Amino acid sequence: MSNYxxxxxxxxxxxxxxxxxxxxxxPRITAxxxxxxxxxxxSARFNAQLEEHGLSAVEFExxxxxxxxxxxxxxxxDLAAQTSLSTSGVTRVVDRMERDGLLTRRACPNDRRxxxxxxxxxxxxxxxxxxxxxxxxxxxxxxGQLDPEALAALxxxxxxxxxxxxxxxxxxxxxxxxxxxxxxxxxxxxx
Amino acid sequence: MSNYxxxxxxxxxxxxxxxxxxxxxxPRITAxxxxxxxxxxxSARFNAQLEEHGLSAVEFExxxxxxxxxxxxxxxxDLAAQTSLSTSGVTRVVDRMERDGLLTRRACPNDRRxxxxxxxxxxxxxxxxxxxxxxxxxxxxxxGQLDPEALAALxxxxxxxxxxxxxxxxxxxxxxxxxxxxxxxxxxxxx
DNA sequence: CGGTTATAGTTGCTCAAGCAGTCGTTGGGC
DNA sequence: GCCCAACGACTGCTTGAGCAACTATAACCG
Numbered sequence: 001m002s003n004y005x006x007x008x009x010x011x012x013x014x015x016x017x018x019x020x021x022x023x024x025x026x027p028r029i030t031a032x033x034x035x036x037x038x039x040x041x042x043s044a045r046f047n048a049q050l051e052e053h054g055l056s057a058v059e060f061e062x063x064x065x066x067x068x069x070x071x072x073x074x075x076x077x078d079l080a081a082q083t084s085l086s087t088s089g090v091t092r093v094v095d096r097m098e099r100d101g102l103l104t105r106r107a108c109p110n111d112r113r114x115x116x117x118x119x120x121x122x123x124x125x126x127x128x129x130x131x132x133x134x135x136x137x138x139x140x141x142x143x144g145q146l147d148p149e150a151l152a153a154l155x156x157x158x159x160x161x162x163x164x165x166x167x168x169x170x171x172x173x174x175x176x177x178x179x180x181x182x183x184x185x186x187x188x189x190x191x
Numbered sequence: 192m193s194n195y196x197x198x199x200x201x202x203x204x205x206x207x208x209x210x211x212x213x214x215x216x217x218p219r220i221t222a223x224x225x226x227x228x229x230x231x232x233x234s235a236r237f238n239a240q241l242e243e244h245g246l247s248a249v250e251f252e253x254x255x256x257x258x259x260x261x262x263x264x265x266x267x268x269d270l271a272a273q274t275s276l277s278t279s280g281v282t283r284v285v286d287r288m289e290r291d292g293l294l295t296r297r298a299c300p301n302d303r304r305x306x307x308x309x310x311x312x313x314x315x316x317x318x319x320x321x322x323x324x325x326x327x328x329x330x331x332x333x334x335g336q337l338d339p340e341a342l343a344a345l346x347x348x349x350x351x352x353x354x355x356x357x358x359x360x361x362x363x364x365x366x367x368x369x370x371x372x373x374x375x376x377x378x379x380x381x382x
Numbered sequence: 383c384g385g386t387t388a389t390a391g392t393t394g395c396t397c398a399a400g401c402a403g404t405c406g407t408t409g410g411g412c
Numbered sequence: 413g414c415c416c417a418a419c420g421a422c423t424g425c426t427t428g429a430g431c432a433a434c435t436a437t438a439a440c441c442g
Contacts, residue, residue: 281391283392
Protein backbone atom coordinates (compact mmCIF):
# COMPACT_ATOMS: atom_id res chain seq x y z
CA MET A 1 0.00 0.00 0.00
CA SER A 2 3.05 2.25 0.22
CA ASN A 3 3.77 2.02 -3.51
CA TYR A 4 0.15 2.75 -4.16
CA UNK A 5 0.14 5.71 -6.47
CA UNK A 6 3.67 5.32 -7.70
CA UNK A 7 3.67 6.03 -11.43
CA UNK A 8 1.55 8.83 -12.77
CA UNK A 9 -0.71 6.90 -14.95
CA UNK A 10 -1.89 7.07 -18.45
CA UNK A 11 -4.28 4.18 -17.66
CA UNK A 12 -5.31 5.51 -14.27
CA UNK A 13 -8.77 4.14 -14.41
CA UNK A 14 -7.99 0.49 -14.83
CA UNK A 15 -5.25 0.48 -12.32
CA UNK A 16 -7.29 2.21 -9.65
CA UNK A 17 -10.36 0.18 -10.36
CA UNK A 18 -8.58 -2.99 -9.46
CA UNK A 19 -6.80 -1.77 -6.41
CA UNK A 20 -9.76 0.17 -5.16
CA UNK A 21 -12.34 -2.54 -5.25
CA UNK A 22 -9.91 -4.75 -3.41
CA UNK A 23 -9.29 -2.16 -0.78
CA UNK A 24 -12.98 -1.59 -0.16
CA UNK A 25 -13.57 -5.24 0.49
CA UNK A 26 -11.11 -4.96 3.32
CA PRO A 27 -12.77 -6.46 6.39
CA ARG A 28 -11.88 -3.40 8.40
CA ILE A 29 -13.88 -1.18 6.09
CA THR A 30 -16.74 -3.61 6.29
CA ALA A 31 -16.60 -3.65 10.06
CA UNK A 32 -16.79 0.11 10.31
CA UNK A 33 -19.56 0.12 7.77
CA UNK A 34 -21.60 -2.23 9.89
CA UNK A 35 -21.18 -0.22 13.04
CA UNK A 36 -21.93 3.07 11.34
CA UNK A 37 -24.92 1.77 9.43
CA UNK A 38 -26.35 0.16 12.52
CA UNK A 39 -25.97 3.47 14.26
CA UNK A 40 -27.50 5.40 11.39
CA UNK A 41 -30.42 3.03 11.15
CA UNK A 42 -31.17 3.17 14.85
CA SER A 43 -30.78 6.94 14.87
CA ALA A 44 -33.34 7.27 12.12
CA ARG A 45 -35.84 5.04 13.92
CA PHE A 46 -35.31 6.83 17.20
CA ASN A 47 -35.55 10.26 15.66
CA ALA A 48 -38.89 9.39 14.14
CA GLN A 49 -40.29 8.40 17.50
CA LEU A 50 -38.76 11.32 19.37
CA GLU A 51 -40.17 13.69 16.84
CA GLU A 52 -43.66 12.49 17.64
CA HIS A 53 -43.05 13.95 21.05
CA GLY A 54 -41.52 17.14 19.75
CA LEU A 55 -37.96 16.32 20.73
CA SER A 56 -34.82 16.20 18.68
CA ALA A 57 -32.15 13.64 19.46
CA VAL A 58 -30.00 16.28 21.08
CA GLU A 59 -32.86 17.58 23.18
CA PHE A 60 -33.71 14.08 24.27
CA GLU A 61 -30.14 13.45 25.26
CA UNK A 62 -29.99 16.71 27.17
CA UNK A 63 -33.17 16.15 29.09
CA UNK A 64 -32.20 12.56 29.79
CA UNK A 65 -28.80 13.47 31.14
CA UNK A 66 -30.32 16.13 33.33
CA UNK A 67 -33.11 13.89 34.59
CA UNK A 68 -30.71 11.15 35.60
CA UNK A 69 -28.51 13.59 37.51
CA UNK A 70 -29.04 14.42 41.18
CA UNK A 71 -31.64 17.14 41.49
CA UNK A 72 -32.50 16.82 37.83
CA UNK A 73 -29.89 19.44 37.10
CA UNK A 74 -26.39 19.88 35.80
CA UNK A 75 -24.07 22.81 35.27
CA UNK A 76 -23.89 23.97 31.67
CA UNK A 77 -20.28 22.90 31.32
CA ASP A 78 -20.91 19.46 32.74
CA LEU A 79 -23.84 19.06 30.42
CA ALA A 80 -21.60 19.95 27.51
CA ALA A 81 -19.05 17.40 28.64
CA GLN A 82 -21.66 14.66 28.90
CA THR A 83 -23.24 15.35 25.56
CA SER A 84 -21.41 15.68 22.30
CA LEU A 85 -21.98 19.43 22.31
CA SER A 86 -19.70 22.39 22.76
CA THR A 87 -20.51 24.83 25.53
CA SER A 88 -21.97 27.25 23.05
CA GLY A 89 -24.05 24.45 21.65
CA VAL A 90 -25.37 23.75 25.11
CA THR A 91 -26.16 27.40 25.66
CA ARG A 92 -28.37 27.32 22.60
CA VAL A 93 -30.11 24.03 23.18
CA VAL A 94 -30.91 25.12 26.69
CA ASP A 95 -32.15 28.43 25.26
CA ARG A 96 -34.59 26.61 23.03
CA MET A 97 -35.70 24.14 25.65
CA GLU A 98 -36.13 26.90 28.18
CA ARG A 99 -38.26 28.78 25.68
CA ASP A 100 -40.34 25.62 25.28
CA GLY A 101 -40.71 25.29 29.02
CA LEU A 102 -38.81 22.03 29.36
CA LEU A 103 -35.90 23.45 31.32
CA THR A 104 -35.01 26.41 33.50
CA ARG A 105 -31.72 27.99 34.35
CA ARG A 106 -30.89 28.31 38.02
CA ALA A 107 -28.03 30.31 39.46
CA CYS A 108 -25.33 28.36 41.20
CA PRO A 109 -25.19 29.55 44.82
CA ASN A 110 -21.47 29.11 45.46
CA ASP A 111 -20.06 30.03 42.06
CA ARG A 112 -21.64 32.99 40.36
CA ARG A 113 -20.10 32.13 37.01
CA UNK A 114 -21.91 28.82 36.79
CA UNK A 115 -25.55 28.16 36.24
CA UNK A 116 -27.57 25.00 36.36
CA UNK A 117 -29.94 23.73 33.75
CA UNK A 118 -32.87 22.16 35.59
CA UNK A 119 -35.65 20.04 34.20
CA UNK A 120 -39.08 21.55 34.84
CA UNK A 121 -42.18 19.58 35.71
CA UNK A 122 -43.31 20.02 32.15
CA UNK A 123 -39.98 18.70 30.98
CA UNK A 124 -40.30 15.67 33.21
CA UNK A 125 -43.76 15.05 31.92
CA UNK A 126 -42.53 15.23 28.35
CA UNK A 127 -39.74 12.82 29.14
CA UNK A 128 -42.18 10.42 30.77
CA UNK A 129 -44.40 10.53 27.74
CA UNK A 130 -41.45 9.85 25.47
CA UNK A 131 -39.51 7.20 27.33
CA UNK A 132 -41.81 4.16 27.12
CA UNK A 133 -42.04 4.41 23.35
CA UNK A 134 -38.32 4.97 23.16
CA UNK A 135 -37.59 1.84 25.14
CA UNK A 136 -39.96 -0.02 22.91
CA UNK A 137 -38.06 1.19 19.85
CA UNK A 138 -34.80 -0.02 21.34
CA UNK A 139 -36.35 -3.39 22.01
CA UNK A 140 -37.83 -3.58 18.55
CA UNK A 141 -34.88 -2.55 16.46
CA UNK A 142 -31.91 -3.43 18.60
CA UNK A 143 -31.95 -5.61 21.69
CA GLY A 144 -34.89 -7.69 20.54
CA GLN A 145 -33.09 -8.64 17.37
CA LEU A 146 -30.68 -10.92 19.17
CA ASP A 147 -30.90 -13.77 21.60
CA PRO A 148 -29.46 -13.03 25.05
CA GLU A 149 -25.99 -14.45 24.60
CA ALA A 150 -25.52 -12.88 21.17
CA LEU A 151 -26.62 -9.58 22.65
CA ALA A 152 -24.22 -10.03 25.53
CA ALA A 153 -21.38 -10.70 23.11
CA LEU A 154 -22.31 -7.67 21.07
CA UNK A 155 -22.43 -5.42 24.11
CA UNK A 156 -19.19 -6.81 25.40
CA UNK A 157 -17.49 -5.99 22.13
CA UNK A 158 -19.03 -2.56 21.99
CA UNK A 159 -17.92 -1.85 25.51
CA UNK A 160 -14.36 -2.61 24.68
CA UNK A 161 -14.42 -0.46 21.57
CA UNK A 162 -16.13 2.31 23.47
CA UNK A 163 -13.61 2.19 26.28
CA UNK A 164 -10.78 2.39 23.79
CA UNK A 165 -12.09 5.04 21.46
CA UNK A 166 -14.49 7.13 23.48
CA UNK A 167 -13.15 9.94 25.60
CA UNK A 168 -14.97 9.30 28.84
CA UNK A 169 -17.59 11.94 29.49
CA UNK A 170 -19.17 11.73 32.89
CA UNK A 171 -18.60 15.20 34.24
CA UNK A 172 -20.74 16.07 37.21
CA UNK A 173 -20.54 12.51 38.44
CA UNK A 174 -18.35 11.89 41.42
CA UNK A 175 -16.01 9.31 39.98
CA UNK A 176 -14.18 11.60 37.59
CA UNK A 177 -12.29 14.77 38.26
CA UNK A 178 -13.39 17.80 36.24
CA UNK A 179 -9.96 18.40 34.74
CA UNK A 180 -9.78 14.86 33.48
CA UNK A 181 -13.12 15.23 31.80
CA UNK A 182 -12.23 18.56 30.27
CA UNK A 183 -9.03 17.14 28.87
CA UNK A 184 -10.53 14.07 27.27
CA UNK A 185 -13.43 16.11 26.05
CA UNK A 186 -11.24 18.61 24.29
CA UNK A 187 -9.27 15.82 22.75
CA UNK A 188 -12.49 14.54 21.30
CA UNK A 189 -13.76 17.78 19.88
CA UNK A 190 -12.50 18.79 16.45
CA UNK A 191 -9.94 21.56 16.33
CA MET B 192 -44.56 2.88 33.68
CA SER B 193 -48.07 3.81 32.64
CA ASN B 194 -48.89 5.30 36.05
CA TYR B 195 -45.68 7.18 35.93
CA UNK B 196 -46.62 10.79 36.49
CA UNK B 197 -49.93 10.11 38.12
CA UNK B 198 -50.27 12.50 41.03
CA UNK B 199 -49.02 16.01 40.65
CA UNK B 200 -46.51 15.90 43.26
CA UNK B 201 -45.43 18.13 46.03
CA UNK B 202 -42.38 15.87 46.48
CA UNK B 203 -41.62 15.64 42.79
CA UNK B 204 -37.94 15.51 43.22
CA UNK B 205 -37.67 12.47 45.37
CA UNK B 206 -40.22 10.53 43.46
CA UNK B 207 -38.60 11.19 40.12
CA UNK B 208 -35.15 10.68 41.43
CA UNK B 209 -35.98 7.13 42.37
CA UNK B 210 -37.91 6.19 39.30
CA UNK B 211 -35.57 7.96 37.01
CA UNK B 212 -32.34 6.42 38.12
CA UNK B 213 -34.03 3.06 37.85
CA UNK B 214 -35.24 3.74 34.35
CA UNK B 215 -31.85 4.93 33.19
CA UNK B 216 -30.19 1.80 34.44
CA UNK B 217 -32.45 -0.11 32.11
CA PRO B 218 -30.22 -2.45 30.12
CA ARG B 219 -31.80 -1.25 26.90
CA ILE B 220 -30.68 2.31 27.57
CA THR B 221 -27.24 1.03 28.44
CA ALA B 222 -27.06 -0.97 25.23
CA UNK B 223 -27.91 2.01 23.07
CA UNK B 224 -25.48 4.10 25.04
CA UNK B 225 -22.69 1.67 24.26
CA UNK B 226 -23.42 1.57 20.57
CA UNK B 227 -23.76 5.32 20.26
CA UNK B 228 -20.71 6.09 22.33
CA UNK B 229 -18.63 3.60 20.41
CA UNK B 230 -19.79 5.28 17.24
CA UNK B 231 -19.10 8.76 18.58
CA UNK B 232 -15.66 7.76 19.76
CA UNK B 233 -14.67 6.21 16.48
CA SER B 234 -16.10 9.13 14.55
CA ALA B 235 -13.98 11.52 16.54
CA ARG B 236 -10.83 9.50 15.94
CA PHE B 237 -11.55 9.12 12.26
CA ASN B 238 -12.41 12.76 11.80
CA ALA B 239 -9.10 13.76 13.30
CA GLN B 240 -7.20 11.62 10.83
CA LEU B 241 -9.31 12.61 7.84
CA GLU B 242 -8.85 16.23 8.67
CA GLU B 243 -5.10 15.81 8.35
CA HIS B 244 -5.80 15.07 4.72
CA GLY B 245 -8.26 17.92 4.30
CA LEU B 246 -11.35 15.75 4.16
CA SER B 247 -14.50 15.82 6.22
CA ALA B 248 -16.26 12.59 7.07
CA VAL B 249 -18.92 13.31 4.49
CA GLU B 250 -16.37 14.08 1.81
CA PHE B 251 -14.51 10.91 2.62
CA GLU B 252 -17.68 8.89 2.37
CA UNK B 253 -18.57 10.51 -0.93
CA UNK B 254 -15.21 9.96 -2.52
CA UNK B 255 -15.08 6.42 -1.19
CA UNK B 256 -18.48 5.51 -2.55
CA UNK B 257 -17.57 6.97 -5.91
CA UNK B 258 -14.20 5.29 -6.03
CA UNK B 259 -15.64 1.89 -5.33
CA UNK B 260 -18.26 2.27 -8.04
CA UNK B 261 -17.67 1.20 -11.63
CA UNK B 262 -15.91 3.98 -13.52
CA UNK B 263 -15.31 5.83 -10.26
CA UNK B 264 -18.59 7.60 -10.79
CA UNK B 265 -22.19 7.66 -9.66
CA UNK B 266 -25.25 9.67 -10.54
CA UNK B 267 -26.04 12.38 -8.04
CA UNK B 268 -29.22 10.68 -6.90
CA ASP B 269 -27.56 7.34 -6.39
CA LEU B 270 -24.83 9.03 -4.43
CA ALA B 271 -27.46 10.62 -2.24
CA ALA B 272 -29.10 7.25 -1.67
CA GLN B 273 -25.82 5.62 -0.70
CA THR B 274 -24.78 8.33 1.67
CA SER B 275 -26.88 9.77 4.45
CA LEU B 276 -27.37 12.96 2.46
CA SER B 277 -30.33 14.51 0.73
CA THR B 278 -30.00 15.30 -2.93
CA SER B 279 -29.47 18.94 -2.20
CA GLY B 280 -26.84 17.98 0.30
CA VAL B 281 -25.10 16.00 -2.40
CA THR B 282 -25.29 18.92 -4.80
CA ARG B 283 -23.42 21.03 -2.32
CA VAL B 284 -20.79 18.53 -1.27
CA VAL B 285 -20.06 17.86 -4.91
CA ASP B 286 -19.90 21.62 -5.48
CA ARG B 287 -17.25 21.97 -2.83
CA MET B 288 -15.29 18.93 -3.88
CA GLU B 289 -15.42 19.98 -7.51
CA ARG B 290 -14.14 23.40 -6.51
CA ASP B 291 -11.30 21.62 -4.68
CA GLY B 292 -10.53 19.53 -7.74
CA LEU B 293 -11.41 16.17 -6.19
CA LEU B 294 -14.42 15.50 -8.39
CA THR B 295 -15.93 16.55 -11.71
CA ARG B 296 -19.44 16.49 -13.00
CA ARG B 297 -20.00 14.63 -16.22
CA ALA B 298 -23.18 14.72 -18.27
CA CYS B 299 -25.07 11.47 -18.57
CA PRO B 300 -25.21 10.54 -22.25
CA ASN B 301 -28.62 8.83 -22.28
CA ASP B 302 -30.49 10.96 -19.76
CA ARG B 303 -29.91 14.66 -19.96
CA ARG B 304 -31.44 15.25 -16.55
CA UNK B 305 -28.82 13.17 -14.82
CA UNK B 306 -25.20 13.93 -14.25
CA UNK B 307 -22.41 11.85 -12.86
CA UNK B 308 -20.02 12.81 -10.15
CA UNK B 309 -16.61 11.43 -11.14
CA UNK B 310 -13.48 11.20 -9.07
CA UNK B 311 -10.57 13.04 -10.65
CA UNK B 312 -6.99 11.87 -10.63
CA UNK B 313 -6.31 14.37 -7.91
CA UNK B 314 -9.24 12.99 -5.96
CA UNK B 315 -7.91 9.46 -6.33
CA UNK B 316 -4.55 10.60 -5.16
CA UNK B 317 -6.05 12.23 -2.11
CA UNK B 318 -7.98 9.09 -1.33
CA UNK B 319 -4.87 6.99 -1.68
CA UNK B 320 -3.02 9.26 0.69
CA UNK B 321 -5.83 9.04 3.19
CA UNK B 322 -6.80 5.38 3.13
CA UNK B 323 -3.76 3.69 4.69
CA UNK B 324 -3.94 5.90 7.76
CA UNK B 325 -7.66 5.39 7.92
CA UNK B 326 -7.32 1.63 7.89
CA UNK B 327 -4.73 1.95 10.57
CA UNK B 328 -7.13 3.95 12.70
CA UNK B 329 -9.78 1.29 12.31
CA UNK B 330 -7.30 -1.34 13.34
CA UNK B 331 -6.10 0.69 16.28
CA UNK B 332 -9.42 1.77 17.76
CA UNK B 333 -11.82 -0.88 16.63
CA UNK B 334 -10.91 -4.22 15.12
CA GLY B 335 -7.60 -4.48 16.93
CA GLN B 336 -9.34 -4.12 20.28
CA LEU B 337 -10.85 -7.58 20.08
CA ASP B 338 -9.64 -11.09 19.48
CA PRO B 339 -10.93 -12.66 16.27
CA GLU B 340 -13.91 -14.54 17.64
CA ALA B 341 -15.06 -11.66 19.80
CA LEU B 342 -14.82 -9.44 16.75
CA ALA B 343 -16.76 -11.94 14.70
CA ALA B 344 -19.48 -12.05 17.35
CA LEU B 345 -19.61 -8.27 17.45
CA UNK B 346 -19.87 -7.99 13.70
CA UNK B 347 -22.48 -10.68 13.56
CA UNK B 348 -24.62 -8.84 16.07
CA UNK B 349 -24.11 -5.54 14.30
CA UNK B 350 -25.07 -7.08 11.01
CA UNK B 351 -28.36 -8.26 12.39
CA UNK B 352 -29.14 -4.92 13.94
CA UNK B 353 -28.13 -3.16 10.75
CA UNK B 354 -30.29 -5.42 8.62
CA UNK B 355 -33.24 -4.76 10.86
CA UNK B 356 -32.93 -1.05 11.37
CA UNK B 357 -31.05 0.27 8.40
CA UNK B 358 -32.92 1.06 5.24
CA UNK B 359 -30.67 -0.63 2.69
CA UNK B 360 -28.87 1.94 0.57
CA UNK B 361 -27.04 0.48 -2.37
CA UNK B 362 -28.44 2.49 -5.26
CA UNK B 363 -26.39 2.30 -8.41
CA UNK B 364 -25.45 -1.26 -7.68
CA UNK B 365 -27.07 -3.90 -9.80
CA UNK B 366 -28.75 -5.96 -7.12
CA UNK B 367 -31.34 -3.40 -6.09
CA UNK B 368 -33.95 -1.65 -8.18
CA UNK B 369 -33.91 2.14 -8.02
CA UNK B 370 -37.51 2.42 -6.84
CA UNK B 371 -36.83 0.11 -3.95
CA UNK B 372 -33.88 2.18 -2.91
CA UNK B 373 -35.79 5.42 -3.20
CA UNK B 374 -38.57 4.05 -1.04
CA UNK B 375 -36.39 2.79 1.77
CA UNK B 376 -34.30 5.88 1.56
CA UNK B 377 -37.21 8.21 1.99
CA UNK B 378 -38.45 6.17 4.89
CA UNK B 379 -35.13 6.74 6.53
CA UNK B 380 -34.97 10.48 6.06
CA UNK B 381 -36.62 12.62 8.71
CA UNK B 382 -39.93 14.21 7.87
C1' DC C 383 -48.47 13.67 -31.48
C1' DG C 384 -49.85 16.65 -27.11
C1' DG C 385 -50.46 16.92 -22.45
C1' DT C 386 -49.85 15.27 -17.94
C1' DT C 387 -47.02 13.25 -14.55
C1' DA C 388 -42.68 11.83 -12.62
C1' DT C 389 -37.75 12.34 -12.13
C1' DA C 390 -32.79 14.73 -11.71
C1' DG C 391 -30.65 18.33 -10.18
C1' DT C 392 -30.19 22.99 -8.37
C1' DT C 393 -31.28 27.08 -5.43
C1' DG C 394 -33.37 30.12 -1.55
C1' DC C 395 -34.28 29.94 2.97
C1' DT C 396 -33.88 28.34 7.65
C1' DC C 397 -31.78 26.26 11.44
C1' DA C 398 -28.42 23.89 14.33
C1' DA C 399 -23.67 23.72 15.75
C1' DG C 400 -18.78 25.06 16.26
C1' DC C 401 -14.99 28.51 16.85
C1' DA C 402 -13.26 32.56 18.43
C1' DG C 403 -13.82 36.48 21.11
C1' DT C 404 -16.02 38.81 25.20
C1' DC C 405 -17.44 39.69 29.99
C1' DG C 406 -17.87 38.69 34.60
C1' DT C 407 -16.10 35.67 38.32
C1' DT C 408 -12.82 32.96 40.83
C1' DG C 409 -8.58 31.60 42.83
C1' DG C 410 -3.67 31.44 43.37
C1' DG C 411 0.86 33.80 44.02
C1' DC C 412 3.11 37.53 45.91
C1' DG D 413 -5.08 43.09 49.45
C1' DC D 414 -3.74 43.03 44.41
C1' DC D 415 -2.92 41.20 40.08
C1' DC D 416 -3.20 37.90 36.66
C1' DA D 417 -4.30 33.52 34.83
C1' DA D 418 -8.06 30.23 34.47
C1' DC D 419 -12.80 29.36 34.13
C1' DG D 420 -18.04 29.54 32.99
C1' DA D 421 -21.34 31.25 30.12
C1' DC D 422 -22.85 33.85 26.28
C1' DT D 423 -22.71 36.11 21.46
C1' DG D 424 -21.21 37.10 16.44
C1' DC D 425 -19.99 34.88 12.63
C1' DT D 426 -19.51 31.08 9.52
C1' DT D 427 -20.52 26.57 7.78
C1' DG D 428 -23.11 22.54 6.57
C1' DA D 429 -27.48 20.26 5.84
C1' DG D 430 -32.47 19.76 4.98
C1' DC D 431 -36.98 21.22 2.99
C1' DA D 432 -39.59 23.29 -0.37
C1' DA D 433 -39.90 25.48 -4.64
C1' DC D 434 -38.28 25.63 -9.34
C1' DT D 435 -36.42 24.22 -14.07
C1' DA D 436 -35.42 20.98 -17.43
C1' DT D 437 -35.91 16.55 -19.16
C1' DA D 438 -38.09 12.00 -19.62
C1' DA D 439 -41.86 8.80 -19.73
C1' DC D 440 -46.41 7.55 -20.06
C1' DC D 441 -50.97 7.57 -22.07
C1' DG D 442 -54.91 9.04 -24.40
